[in-house]
Amino acid sequence: MTKDNRQELEERKQALEEQRQAMRDFIEEETGSPHSRGPVDEATSHVPDTQNHFISERNFRKYQN
16 A cells, blocks of 8 residues: 555545544434433333244245245
């Protein structure tokens, strides 16, 4: 790699990192902390394992054809 290519690569990496950080900041501002309790009741929001298994099996068979 030439010096110009390395510098261009570093600039691209820096731009991508800035974009990632901006996206993270935006998501945090719009959605809040992942540990904050929202309007959903945690006790009733989870799908039981057996139901989750049946859904997975159905989707697997559905997309096999």
